[in-house]
Amino acid sequence: MTKPFQFTADDVKVEKRETVFQGFFRMDKLWLTHRRFDGEDMPIFTRELFIRGDATCVLPYDPQRDEVVLLEQFRLGALGRNQSPWLLELVAGMNEDGESPEEVAQREGQEEAGLTFEPLEKICDYLVSPGGSTEMIHLYCGRVSTENAGGLYGMEHEHEDIRAHVVSAEDAIAMIHDGRINNAAAIIALQWLELNRARLRKGWQ
Template structure:
């Protein structure tokens, strides 16, 4: 059997591309073709592509108190689901032009939770929904002191209304198990913390 990744972006032929919506985000329609695994060529087909910039997400963690900070805020995309559309999430923000993910992490930590990260450890980069969106998430765990954390945050001109919660690490893990946390970035980061918690508590308190 052939190994994975026999094709690359250069194998995709875009016959036509047009912008069908331009607002805060952009939607493009593409007519394209690419080779098939069986050696034939895919007939020209269309796809809509949601053009969204990259974002950075951070799980704030206090290794001494073994606590994390989670942000509660309204999310329109969850409005028609059974669970409340007020979700528990990570510190997060869109990457602006010229900003590194680490710079975004520090900016959003201040704006959304009043936190400054003394260390940032990379967890991973992942594509949110590559079937129809360009967005990449840069995911981190950041060291904080949670003793005085928590409260209300967010930028009024961006219509943000955020409550920062301090949560025991064990409780955050239970929230994934019982479904109270149901967004990808938080699930990935908290499960990563579960795997790396002992190491972080040793290294970050040294």
């Protein structure tokens, strides 16, 4: 059996690329071909690609109180579904040029929840929707104290309106199991917490 990952970016040829939309986000159209598993080349085809920078997300966790901080805010992409478009999410923000994910985590922790993380533990990096988007998420868990956490936050010039909620780890994990939390970063981070909670409670005290 052939092992996976036999191809690299060198096996893709972009014949033409143009920007078809530039607004808050950017969309490019590509004409491309690539190697096929049968050894032939794919006929040239077109795809639209959503150009979106990387982002960093953090699950704030207090191991002493066994609580997390989750942010509630409006999300346009959830509008029109059979649910509220106000979601419970992680601390998150777009990575700016020259910023490390850890620097983004600390900046967004302050702006969105008034929190500083010490330490930050890497969970994973993952591609959000690689069929049509360039975005990569850098996902972390950060130790905080939830003693005085919660309240209203957000950058008004960015049209942010955020309520930070302090939730028991048990209740947060229950919300991913029953579907009340249904965004990928929060699901992955809370499932990771479910697996690593005992270790963090012992090692982060």
